């Protein structure tokens with residue numbers, strides 16, 4: 001449906017352009033917006049942003065107007081005032097942000113951006129669309145950052161055009177960050193969120209607990225961070241850190257103002273050695289344990305036969321629910337060795353009492369209990385595809401990482417899916433076979449930008465109805481080999497640009513040479529912003 005609208009729009013644009021003759025002279029290459037908007041048509045002339053330009057925003061859009069003013073101040077050095085309509089607003093030199101019930105086909109995240117020599121009009125049905133339009137607007141300006149004042153010899157101008165845009169996957173355009181293997185500051189997490197915003201992602205999956213560190217303050221169980229947030233690395237150094245609840249709220253609000261939902265991940269029943277170091281009685285053996293300083297899959301997992309395990313985890317989730325207003329809570333569920341459960345009296349007794357067939361069904365029992373708890377608090381559970389084993393919990397959404405098989409199976413069961421296969425979307429894997437590449441020791445094979453860009457989130461074997469269950473896609477950034485902010489930037493830039501286009505732009509717009517040319521333009525933006533990246537041509 002959307003594709004036929006796009007085709008129709010393109011045909012109409014051609015008719016208009018043919019009729020108008022020279023108006024179409026502007027080469028498409030002139031703008032380098034990523035992700036590629038669904039439709040662009042060019043007019044005549046340019047709008048020039050000057051020190052006298054004014055932003056006029058509807059009342060509900062004042063905060064976005066302010067955000068746009070800050071973005072533009074960053075690139076131009078001008079401090080543009082933000083006014084409401086009707087104030088003595090000038091008639092020209094205005095960037096106008098407005099809410100508008102139509103047009104019908106752009107959805108709640110779409111926008112229409114009209115640039116003429118006289119002014120800019122950005123309208124959308126809902127604030128999210130206006131926000132995305134601001135990101136487009138920012139990318140239409142030259143790739144420079146002002147050092148406090150407008151740069152000499154730069155014209156801050158935008159070609160006259162009309163962009164009508166809307167995302168292909170409105171529900172889940174995700175990026176993940178593991179802050180447990182290595183810890184990242186609040187400031188860096190905000191910078192990460194800013195990068196997501198720039199490329200119109202709407203979901204930040206925040207991996208907060210692991211064998212190697214528990215990173216979120218839980219008031220009722222302080223040892224989770226007093227003990228669980230700190231490890232002794234192999235070189236003897238103490239390493240760690242955690243986010244206080246105030247910091248978590250600050251990050252969630254920061255993301256919210258950028259139309260990004262934060263999905264916290266609290267891992268269970270595996271990847272939980274840090275929690276078990278704090279509370280060893282929740283393991284099958286009783287411990288003692290140390291917060292791990294080794295990577296890989298650990299055999300120590302929560303005891304599924306012990307009621308206290310569920311008491312702790314529901315206490316934790318109750319506090320997590322208070323901090324994260326989004327719909328989804330991620331509970332991990334991946335890589336759970338069954339060794340301890342096989343030889344644990346309590347776990348075996350649980351299997352018997354509940355009439356479970358084996359340890360896989362015990363894992364399913366575990367996740368189902370948590371699913372029931374979350375559903376009772378108005379939240380949806382999402383977990384890695386191992387949660388399919390032994391039976392999928394009724395409310396669960398599946399994040400397919402071991403390829404697409406899990407996602408396909410879940411969609412065929414009529415269940416929601418986020419595609420995140422390691423074949424294309426593990427951004428901790430290296431980007432090339434270049435031995436000079438930063439951090440190239442990790443990942444069995446390279447995932448270059450072109451491979452990311454080739455990813456299609458909807459598997460061909462799904463029917464149209466089943467395909468509706470593919471909410472979108474997400475890339476993951478596990479940080480075992482990644483210790484610094486610059487290294488995280490290097491791993492996601494430019495690969496997240498490829499993913500942004502996969503999840504935002506129309507399927508039939510995929511065009512590697514065109515995308516590559518635009519990416520190269522974005523390298524100049526990264527340079528201007530002081531970001532570290534890997535040039536995919538190296």
Ligand code: ACM
Pocket residue numbers: 334335384401
């Ligand atoms: C995973 O990579 N273990 C989800």
Ligand code: ZN
Pocket residue numbers: 283284302303304305306340341344345346347
């Ligand atoms: Zn047990």
